[in-house]
Amino acid sequence: MNQPLAYIHPEAKIADNVTIEPFAYISKDVEIGEGSWIGPNAVISDGARIGKNCKIYPGAQISSIPQDLKFLGEQTTTEIGDNTTIREFVTISKGTHDKMKTVVGSNCLVMAYAHIAHDCIIGNNVIIVNSVQVAGHVEIGDYAIIGGASAVHQFVKIGAHVMISGGSLVRKDVPPFVKAAREPLSYAGINTIGLRRRGFSNERIGEIQEVYRQLYLSGLNNSLAMAKIEKELPPSKEKDDIIQFIHRSERGIMKGYGND
Structure with a gap:
């Protein structure tokens, strides 16, 4: 595709009906599925595998080099499922030799200024609210909601259908179907409404x-x-x-x- 003022490497694999706005940067080893939209100033780096009908908002960086001193340039990926929205200035790092990939599932919403580090595996229908910081090797189950400005410790596992209160420090695993709140983070009942x-x-x-x-x-x-x-x-x-x-x-x- 030849979008005015955007850089798209000629070997990038861009499907039909993809919109790439001016000043976006699309690297060589990138695949973008049908119907997706890449906003201005988004940076899609090597290893990105973006599904169909995704929206990547301005300033987001997908498949950036991991912030991990053990990363030695191995060929790894960042996989984004279909119908997922990545809002402004989100950063998602590619995998390392541990899992060789970072995954964000389908129908997810990752709100502005969130960070998802290397080797995270995030399920489908997950909502990660503004400014959440997810360290490396974290696993988050389907339909989980992580409240704004929360920080998730590396290697933590968060179960499906979990609701975590905003501003939480998540140091331990959070089992499925529950609400988690308070400091230190504690059981706060079942996520009945969800x-x-x-x-x-x-x-x-x-x-x-x-x-x-x-x-x-x-x-x-x-x-x-x-x-x-x-x-x-x-x-x-x-x-x-x-x-x-x-x-x-x-x-x-x-x-x-x-x-x-």
């Missing part, structure tokens, strides 16, 4: 609540609570998702409110 909006029945929400009652409100330590949950609570997909998340947690999960 779950209802996504079609969860009252029965399913009640089952999730019972799991977290045992985990956070029973007075049991995590090991005893997990044993009770696995043995005594009825089977469900959501129960399995919570158990699997906690078992694979390496940093440990956040505490219940008021716990030491």
Whole structure:
């Protein structure tokens, strides 16, 4: 494509119906899907794989060199799913030798001035609010919402359908379906409103609540609570998702409110 005043490397793979505004920069090893829009002064660097119908707003930098001293120039990527919006001055770093890619899923909204570091894996329908800073190797599940000006520690895992309060410091893993708030970040109940909006029945929400009652409100330590949950609570997909998340947690999960 030959857009006035934009730089587009002749070997970049640009699909049909892509709009690239003046002063945008598109590097050589870039792929952009049909119907996407690249705003003025956006920088799309080597390794970017941008899906269909995405919007990349002015000043955003996609697939920039990782801010990681261990990065040695390996050929890695940044993958952006379909229908995702990246607002002004967002920075997303490409992967390193760890995962070889950084991923932002489909139907996501990443608001202005957010940063997503190398080797992060972010699911679908995620909202990352203004000025959120996500360190390297973080995993964020589908439909999670990270409140504005929050900071997420490297290697943290955030489960699906989580709502994290604005201004939070996320140092521990946050299991799925919950709200997280306060300092230090703590369990603040089930994300009931979000779950209802996504079609969860009252029965399913009640089952999730019972799991977290045992985990956070029973007075049991995590090991005893997990044993009770696995043995005594009825089977469900959501129960399995919570158990699997906690078992694979390496940093440990956040505490219940008021716990030491």
